Amino acid sequence: MLPPDSHVHTEWSWDAPYGSMERTCARAIELGLPSVAFTEHADMTGWVTPQDAQRPPAWDRFVTGGVLVPPPIDLQGYNASLERCRERYPGLRIYSGVELSEPHWHSERSSSLLQAGEFERVLASVHSARRATGSGFEEVSSSFADHTPDQVVRDYLDETVRLVEQFDNFEVLAHIDYPVRYWPGHDRPYDPLNFEDQYRHVLRVLASADKVLELNTKVPLHPQILLWWHQEGGQAITFASDAHDPESLAHGFVEAVRTAQAAGFRPGPDPLGVWRRT
Numbered sequence: 001m002l003p004p005d006s007h008v009h010t011e012w013s014w015d016a017p018y019g020s021m022e023r024t025c026a027r028a029i030e031l032g033l034p035s036v037a038f039t040e041h042a043d044m045t046g047w048v049t050p051q052d053a054q055r056p057p058a059w060d061r062f063v064t065g066g067v068l069v070p071p072p073i074d075l076q077g078y079n080a081s082l083e084r085c086r087e088r089y090p091g092l093r094i095y096s097g098v099e100l101s102e103p104h105w106h107s108e109r110s111s112s113l114l115q116a117g118e119f120e121r122v123l124a125s126v127h128s129a130r131r132a133t134g135s136g137f138e139e140v141s142s143s144f145a146d147h148t149p150d151q152v153v154r155d156y157l158d159e160t161v162r163l164v165e166q167f168d169n170f171e172v173l174a175h176i177d178y179p180v181r182y183w184p185g186h187d188r189p190y191d192p193l194n195f196e197d198q199y200r201h202v203l204r205v206l207a208s209a210d211k212v213l214e215l216n217t218k219v220p221l222h223p224q225i226l227l228w229w230h231q232e233g234g235q236a237i238t239f240a241s242d243a244h245d246p247e248s249l250a251h252g253f254v255e256a257v258r259t260a261q262a263a264g265f266r267p268g269p270d271p272l273g274v275w276r277r278t
């Protein structure tokens with residue numbers, strides 16, 4: 001059996017026009033997934049966007065004065081949708097959830113959202129970077145335009161350490177290697193070994209905070225990072241497709257399960273819960 005998919009977006013995430021909670025549930029049953037967590041985006045940082053930014057025209061409505069400010073989650077709509085899906089798919093365990101972006105920069109907003117949402121799964125992640133000019137922030141994908149790829153990864157890992165040190169109200173760190181999704185093809189290939197000290201530092205801080213590391217399969221997490229997680233004392237992992245449409249649910253999980261086993265992780269006592277170190 002495949003492990004639970006612990007990081008999935010639906011139409012209730014502002015950036016998922018092809019998302020569908022209902023169809024994702026149907027797909028989960030088809031795949032035989034034991035459970036799914038709908039962790040919608042809570043993106044609270046505004047991003048300076050280049051004039052020629054390639055973005056869906058539908059996002060123009062979120063841009064004011066060259067800054068894209070993602071809209072808040074419609075909690076009422078999201079909860080009603082969860083309720084409908086739980087009624088319609090009683091055989092599937094459906095967890096509520098949220099993906100907090102840079103919650104350490106927005107701790108009050110994060111805390112009140114967590115209080116209002118009563119989410120069962122709370123992910124924290126970094127999607128933003130400081131601009132090279134020093135003023136404002138940009139999405140990490142835009143960051144490659146004004147930084148070297150190495151610098152983008154190093155800054156990202158530094159920010160991730162600050163997140164874990166400054167904000168405690170979450171369980172799982174999402175996509176520790178997020179910038180790799182946008183690593184420029186013309187550059188030398190990305191190699192986690194070039195960032196070993198920094199990855200290990202994040203992992204150590206994460207392990208001592210007793211958090212869970214996510215094995216995100218969008219760009220499959222490099223097996224080396226999972227080995228480091230084990231060596232640095234990491235106790236648990238989750239599997240995460242980070243799907244933004246039903247077809248991407250549990251994408252790459254067969255391979256990810258092999259990677260996790262090779263790094264020394266096994267299913268825990270609760271089949272709907274995290275995998276634990278052996």
Ligand SMILES: [Zn+2]
Pocket residue numbers: 099125127174175
């Ligand atoms: Zn994310």
Ligand SMILES: [Zn+2]
Pocket residue numbers: 007009099242
């Ligand atoms: Zn996500």
